[in-house]
Amino acid sequence: xxxxxYDGKIVDVNKAxxxxxxxxxxxxxxxxxxxxxxxxxxxSIIEYLRNKDENTPxxxxxxxxxxxxxIDVAFISKSFFQEGKKxxxxxxxxxxxxxxxxxxxxxxxxxxxxxxxxxxxFLKEEMSFCEVKKRKxxxxxIRFAQEEFNIIKDVDHVLEQxxxxxxxxEVGEKLKKMLFxxxxxxxxxxxxxxxxxxLPVEIGIENTVT
Numbered sequence: 040x041x042x043x044x045y046d047g048k049i050v051d052v053n054k055a056x057x058x059x060x061x062x063x064x065x066x067x068x069x070x071x072x073x074x075x076x077x078x079x080x081x082x083s084i085i086e087y088l089r090n091k092d093e094n095t096p097x098x099x100x101x102x103x104x105x106x107x108x109x110i111d112v113a114f115i116s117k118s119f120f121q122e123g124k125k126x127x128x129x130x131x132x133x134x135x136x137x138x139x140x141x142x143x144x145x146x147x148x149x150x151x152x153x154x155x156x157x158x159x160x161f162l163k164e165e166m167s168f169c170e171v172k173k174r175k176x177x178x179x180x181i182r183f184a185q186e187e188f189n190i191i192k193d194v195d196h197v198l199e200q201x202x203x204x205x206x207x208x209e210v211g212e213k214l215k216k217m218l219f220x221x222x223x224x225x226x227x228x229x230x231x232x233x234x235x236x237x238l239p240v241e242i243g244i245e246n247t248v249t
Contacts, residue, residue, distance in 0.1 A: 041129045043072040050126065059112075059133050061105035072129065077101040077109060088116055088127075099134065111138040147226040150211045158225035158233055165223075165237060174237045181210070183230035207232075 041052040049070045057064060060075055067074075073081050080100040087098045102112035114131040145157030153161060162178075169176045207226060214224050214232060223235040 041072065041075075041131065043127050043129070045125050045127075047071045047073060056131060059104075059110070059131065060102065066105075072127075075102050075131075076112075077103055091116070097132075102131075102133075111135045147207075150207055150226050152211060152232075153223065153225040155225070155227040158223070158227055158235070161223055161225075162235065165235060169237050174239055177236045177238065179234045179236075180227075181214075181232045181234075182228075183210075 041056050042050050044050055049067055049072060052064065052067065057067075073084065076084055077100065084098065084100060087095070091098075097113040097115045099111065099113045101109045104110050111134045112131050113134045114129050116127050116129045118125060118127050120126070145153055145160065147154045165176060168174070210232060211224065211226065214234065218224065218234055219236060225233045225235075227233045
């Protein structure tokens, strides 16, 4: 738990908060509450604090550990008055382990791309976004010919394992070079990849291929 004033300056913290971020109490005397959050999240934190109400879920951000490591943090904030002055209490929780488990559930361990479950979740979100923003969504499916995998599986077992790992990695690297930087790539099966790209309705699909 951390307490800060209306200007965002830390006024008190408990030991659990210090341990989470790796500081001692005398090191944070002049810190703002935003010091513990990755800079890319500052605007979203301010927006969260400005618009939250009793039903607002915890805000999830990347936090800054003293060591330089980024940690996943969920927090809620409550305001209170003391001696006529307004203060805020932040209850923060390290959710790094939960995030790691969630990542493993939605990502392919070999390539690091989203897996079938992850691709489906992103697809639902992107379809809703495209409907609101009046954009089109292009989906491309790439499958290895099954006979190519059968050839690999006919070789020595050790070499087979090497080839089965090398093939998806090589395809994944080539896809990243061919596609736009913000395109989603998923490994949705042993021999299958899928990609997703949204574009304005006035642009034809053929104009996105180079």
